[in-house]
Amino acid sequence: MHELFSPVRSLYDEYMARVRSRSRRLYGQIDSRVRQSVPVMNLGTYLRTVAIDVALLQFIERAGPDTPVQVVNLGSGSDLRMVQYLSVFPQIVKFLDVDFEEAVAFKGQVIDTTTQLKQIVEQYTREGRYELLSIDLCDVQHAMELLTTHTRTDVATVFITECLLCYIPQRESQLLIDSIQGAYSTGTPGGNLWVSYDPIGGSAPNDRFGKIIERKLAHVQEPRLAHSARLQLKGDVRSSVAKAIDHCNVVIRDMWQFLQEKVTDEEKKRVAALQFLDELEELKVMQTHYVILSAQW
Amino acid sequence: MNLDHTLELLRQGKHIPEETVYSLCLELQELLINEANVSYVDTPVTICGDIHGQLHDLLTLFEKSGGVEKTRYIFLGDFVDRGFYSLESFLLLLCYKLRYPDRITLIRGNHETRQITKVYGFYDEVLRKYGNCNVWRYCCEVFDYLSLGAIINNKIFCVHGGLSPDVDTLDAIRGIDRKQEVPHEGPMCDLLWSDPDDVETWSLSPRGAGFLFGKNEVDKFLHGNDIELIARAHQLVMEGYKEMFDGGLVTVWSAPNYCYRCGNIAAVLEIDDQLQRNYTIFEAVQPQDGVGNAIIPTKKPQMDYFL
Ligand SMILES: C[S@@+](CC[C@H](N)C(=O)[O-])C[C@H]1O[C@@H](n2cnc3c(N)ncnc32)[C@H](O)[C@@H]1O
Numbered sequence: 001m002h003e004l005f006s007p008v009r010s011l012y013d014e015y016m017a018r019v020r021s022r023s024r025r026l027y028g029q030i031d032s033r034v035r036q037s038v039p040v041m042n043l044g045t046y047l048r049t050v051a052i053d054v055a056l057l058q059f060i061e062r063a064g065p066d067t068p069v070q071v072v073n074l075g076s077g078s079d080l081r082m083v084q085y086l087s088v089f090p091q092i093v094k095f096l097d098v099d100f101e102e103a104v105a106f107k108g109q110v111i112d113t114t115t116q117l118k119q120i121v122e123q124y125t126r127e128g129r130y131e132l133l134s135i136d137l138c139d140v141q142h143a144m145e146l147l148t149t150h151t152r153t154d155v156a157t158v159f160i161t162e163c164l165l166c167y168i169p170q171r172e173s174q175l176l177i178d179s180i181q182g183a184y185s186t187g188t189p190g191g192n193l194w195v196s197y198d199p200i201g202g203s204a205p206n207d208r209f210g211k212i213i214e215r216k217l218a219h220v221q222e223p224r225l226a227h228s229a230r231l232q233l234k235g236d237v238r239s240s241v242a243k244a245i246d247h248c249n250v251v252i253r254d255m256w257q258f259l260q261e262k263v264t265d266e267e268k269k270r271v272a273a274l275q276f277l278d279e280l281e282e283l284k285v286m287q288t289h290y291v292i293l294s295a296q297w
Numbered sequence: 298m299n300l301d302h303t304l305e306l307l308r309q310g311k312h313i314p315e316e317t318v319y320s321l322c323l324e325l326q327e328l329l330i331n332e333a334n335v336s337y338v339d340t341p342v343t344i345c346g347d348i349h350g351q352l353h354d355l356l357t358l359f360e361k362s363g364g365v366e367k368t369r370y371i372f373l374g375d376f377v378d379r380g381f382y383s384l385e386s387f388l389l390l391l392c393y394k395l396r397y398p399d400r401i402t403l404i405r406g407n408h409e410t411r412q413i414t415k416v417y418g419f420y421d422e423v424l425r426k427y428g429n430c431n432v433w434r435y436c437c438e439v440f441d442y443l444s445l446g447a448i449i450n451n452k453i454f455c456v457h458g459g460l461s462p463d464v465d466t467l468d469a470i471r472g473i474d475r476k477q478e479v480p481h482e483g484p485m486c487d488l489l490w491s492d493p494d495d496v497e498t499w500s501l502s503p504r505g506a507g508f509l510f511g512k513n514e515v516d517k518f519l520h521g522n523d524i525e526l527i528a529r530a531h532q533l534v535m536e537g538y539k540e541m542f543d544g545g546l547v548t549v550w551s552a553p554n555y556c557y558r559c560g561n562i563a564a565v566l567e568i569d570d571q572l573q574r575n576y577t578i579f580e581a582v583q584p585q586d587g588v589g590n591a592i593i594p595t596k597k598p599q600m601d602y603f604l
Pocket of ligand 1: 074075076077078079098099100103135136137138139161162163164167168
C-alpha cells in the first residue's frame with residue numbers, strides 16, 4: 001500500500017494548480033473543502049479511499065504478478081488513481097477512466113496543461129495502458145458497446161463505482177450491472193471484481209441522517225445529474241447495489257465496520273496522530289451510512 | 298456596558314464590539330472565581346447538554362423550557378465550536394449568568410479550551426468576525442473559571458463527560474485546582490472527556506483522552522456519594538437523551554441537527570422537586586438563507602458531504 005502513495009503528492013499538487021487556472025469556481029470549491037475540512041470529513045475521505053484501494057490491491061495480489069488485469073473506473077471524476085496503479089503494477093494492461101463527456105473533457109484539458117503529470121499520462125496512453133473515455137452510463141446499450149470495444153472481456157477486470165450508482169436510476173444501474181456481469185466472462189484467470197462505495201439509508205422511519213443524504217442528493221447542483229439523482233437508498237446495509245449483484249460472492253460492510261474490522265490498531269493510531277478527532281459519534285452516524293462492497297465473479 | 302442592549306444584539310446574532318466582550322468577560326471571571334468546582338443547585342432545574350454554537354437552537358431551547366426569567370438552568374458545557382454562532386451563544390449565556398447569577402450554572406466542556414477551539418471552529422469564527430483573535434482570548438480566560446460540575450439537591454451529579462478513576466468522591470473534585478487550561482490527563486481531564494460504555498472496568502477511550510467507564514463504576518460512585526443520578530452530555534444522541542445503567546446515568550444532548558447535518562433531535566431534562574425526570578425534546582430551527590432570519594450563512598461548506 002505504501003508504495004502507491006510515495007511518488008504522487010507532487011502530481012496531485014500539479015493537477016490542482018492547473019484546475020485552478022482552468023476553473024476558479026471548481027478550484028475554490030475543492031480548496032475550501034480541503035482547508036476547512038474538519039477531522040470527521042477527512043477521516044471519511046481517508047476511509048473511502050483506503051477501502052477501495054484495499055479491495056483493488058487484494059484482487060491484484062490474488063491474481064498474481066503474471067495475470068494481466070484491467071481496471072475500469074466508472075464515473076471516475078477527477079480521480080487520479082490510475083497514475084499510482086499503472087506505475088506500481090506492470091500487470092495492469094489497461095486502466096480505463098469513464099465519465100460524462102464534460103467531465104472527461106475537463107480532466108483531459110487539465111492534465112494537458114500540466115508538465116510532469118502530462119508526461120506520465122501520455123506515456124501510459126501511448127503504451128495503450130490508459131484511456132479516458134466519455135460514456136453516458138445511463139445509456140446502457142451504448143455504454144456496453146464502448147466498454148467492450150475498449151477493454152477485453154476475457155481479462156481479469158475490476159470495475160470501480162465510487163459514488164456513481166447513487167446518480168443512476170434504479171432500472172439503469174441494474175441493467176448496467178447485469179450487462180457487465182454478463183459480458184465479462186467468469187472463468188477468466190483471476191476472475192472479475194466490482195468495488196462500489198455508496199451512501200445508504202433514508203427509507204427506515206427513524207433514519208434521520210439517511211433522510212439528510214437523500215435530501216442532499218435531490219438537490220444536486222449539476223443539472224445533468226439532477227434528473228437521475230433519485231437515490232436508491234435502502235434502509236439496510238444490503239443496499240440496492242448488493243441486491244443487484246447478489247448472485248455472486250458479495251462482501252459488504254458499512255464504513256464504520258470497515259474502520260473497526262479492517263483498519264489495524266497501528267494504522268488507527270497513525271491516523272489519530274495526524275489530526276485530533278473528537279467527534280466519534282458523528283463519525284459513526286456518518287460512516288454507518290456509507291458502504292463498501294466487493295463482488296467477485 | 299448595557300446588558301439589555303447586548304442581550305438584544307446577541308439574540309439577533311449581531312456584532313458585539315470588542316470592548317463589550319472584554320468587559321463582559323472580566324465581570325464573568327470575577328463572578329465565577331467565587332463559585333465552587335461543584336456548584337450546589339436546587340430543584341426545580343433544567344439540565345441542558347451540548348450547544349455547539351447553534352444560537353438559534355439555543356433560543357428555541359429557552360423558549361421550549363420556560364426561559365431564564367422563570368426557570369433555573371444547568372448547562373453541561375460545549376457551548377462553542379462546530380456551529381456558526383459559537384461566540385454569540387457563549388456570550389448570551391454569559392449575559393444571562395450576569396443578569397441571573399443564581400438561575401444559571403455553566404459547567405466546562407471539553408471544547409472550552411484553547412487547544413480544541415483552535416481546531417473545531419471557535420477560533421476561526423472570531424478571526425472571521427473581528428479580524429483578530431482578542432475576543433477568543435477573552436473567552437478562553439472565562440473558560441478557565443467555569444465549574445467542573447454541579448450537584449442538585451445533593452442527589453444528582455452533573456458533569457460534562459463523566460467519571461475519573463482518580464475521583465471517588467465529590468470532595469476529590471472540590472480539591473482540584475480548576476483555573477487552568479484543561480490538562481491532557483488526570484482527574485480534571487477525565488471529568489470533561491470520559492464516556493459511559495458497556496465495559497467491565499475502566500478502559501482506554503478511543504478519543505485519546507479520558508476513560509470509558511461502565512455500570513460498576515457508576516454504581517460505585519452513586520453509592521459512595523449517596524446520589525441517584527449522573528447527568529452528563531458530551532456524546533451525540535440521535536434521540537436527544539439516553540438513560541443507561543438502570544437509569545443511573547443519563548446523556549443529554551441539546552444541539553438539534555448537529556452541525557446542521559446529523560438530523561438528530563435535541564433534549565433538555567427538567568428535574569422537579571421530587572427529583573422526577575421530565576424530558577423536553579425539540580427539533581432544529583429550519584435553515585433559512587439571506588434575508589429574514591438568517592440561520593445559516595448561504596455558503597455552507599458543512600453541507601457538502603462527500604458524494
Ligand atoms: C460524486 S462523483 C464521484 C467521482 C469519483 N468516482 C470519486 O469518487 O472521486 C460522480 C461522478 O459520476 C459521474 N457520472 C454521474 N452520472 C454519470 C453517467 N450517467 N455516466 C457517466 N458518468 C456519470 C459524474 O460526472 C461524476 O464525475
